[in-house]
Amino acid sequence: MASTKIPLKLLDPDGGWVNAPVHVSELDGLPVLLHFWTMDCEDCAGQFEAVNQWVVDFGPRGLKVIGVDVTHSETELRDTNKVEGFAREHGLRHPIAMDDGSMARVYGVDKHPAFLLFGTDGLLKNRIGGKDAVRRVRALLKNLPEGERELSGQISDAEEAQLPASP
Known part of the structure; x- marks a missing residue:
């Protein structure tokens, strides 16, 4: 997917945050990976x-990873304990937004898992989904040079066929 004019505008998730809140102003000039699950x-x-x-x-190279746990009931949105326990169980230490589905709707995410890669300009560069997405995202992240903070590039079908299998 080519770069589009979809800006990174994190909504204030109804359910709040697990691990740490994130404000859009903290993301200025950084590549961002939103992981919907x-x-x-x-x-x-x-x-x-x-x-x-x-x-x-890739964190030391400037990448900000933000998880988005989607589709909570109104009751679940008021109680972060379940998601906090789940995050601990899976070793997730990065910020996680508890979404009622509104963030997913804003970004057009209707299947999980899904990854959205935003460049340093705050615009969506790539949207990758499905169970094999890790392999494709990893290839894009490897293009993030040391000391630079821009995510760019596309994976051609031929390049994708050459990628190693997921871990």
């Missing part, structure tokens, strides 16, 4: 190890 999605849970590794590997 649900607690009952097996494919999502299978990607958490890779996402945790990206925080370690």
